Amino acid sequence: MASDVIQQQINHAIIEFYERLSSWEQSVVRDQGVSLAQIHAVEILGANGPLRMKDLADKLGVTTGTLTVLVDRLVKNGLVERQTTEGDRRAVAVNLTASGQQMFAEHDQLHLQLTKEMTAALDATECQQFLSFLERINRAF
């Protein structure tokens, strides 16, 4: 456990990092003609594979009511499709279409470009360490 001062500094560095990423993502999606909420859904589905509405809503931090209309628009835009799930006839799985996969791939490339700019500030060993830290942190919350 680190000291309170370090915790505070990490906290503010994380907030700044998060705000910068948000700002970048917002600008990027505006240029691609898709909304922030929609690209978030595509990113999560691309990383996790098909998800039920409830699980996707949890990962997005929104209610299922909000997600229903979001998925409606994603379907209309041809990026995802709804699928019935075996085992629970109430549940609906959301899956990327081929077009959705492609948008995910393109967006992922933009992220990779940004990641390269970020990690230019670190050498190879530090990148390894940074990756290890991130993975452990992601598991911790």
Next chain:
Amino acid sequence: MASDVIQQQINHAIIEFYERLSSWEQSVVRDQGVSLAQIHAVEILGANGPLRMKDLADKLGVTTGTLTVLVDRLVKNGLVERQTTEGDRRAVAVNLTASGQQMFAEHDQLHLQLTKEMTAALDATECQQFLSFLERINRAF
């Protein structure tokens, strides 16, 4: 410079980290009765002090048209105030009110709590390194 494989892994770890933070923030602000966009503005103003509309819009990643209506609502909610700036009569500075400062402080405390949960996965030395990496990355993009 690290290998492409490591870059890819870091990229996906960053995306996951970002998505989790977004989800957390979205849930937190819902419980506080304020919107995500509004708390982002408050966070940025709290960290940077008064900003002109253009600068704040840049940091949020939105257009000035969007920001105008956002600031209108923040003013109505008593969280910020518009101030004239000396030197350029076109410019408008946005500043947190006392109430806005308080909301910033409360929200910052919630972030600190989350940061502590995250960094529980790291020891003191690793926290120091992680902070150093974040600060350098924040400077790099």
Next chain:
DNA sequence: CTAGAATAGTTTGACTATCAAGTTAATTGA
């Protein structure tokens, strides 16, 4: 000095995002 270009911010109209609360259908469990 001054006219045209650039910049800061606002307004408008159309669309999207979001929530809470209520609804329907399916599942669980006592």
Next chain:
DNA sequence: TCAATTAACTTGATAGTCAAACTATTCTAG
């Protein structure tokens, strides 16, 4: 079996967002 829970959808209200057009300043090239 049937009451409680869960998954998803619907609805009505409010907020967020953009592009494009607009006003008021400031800058700049001649």
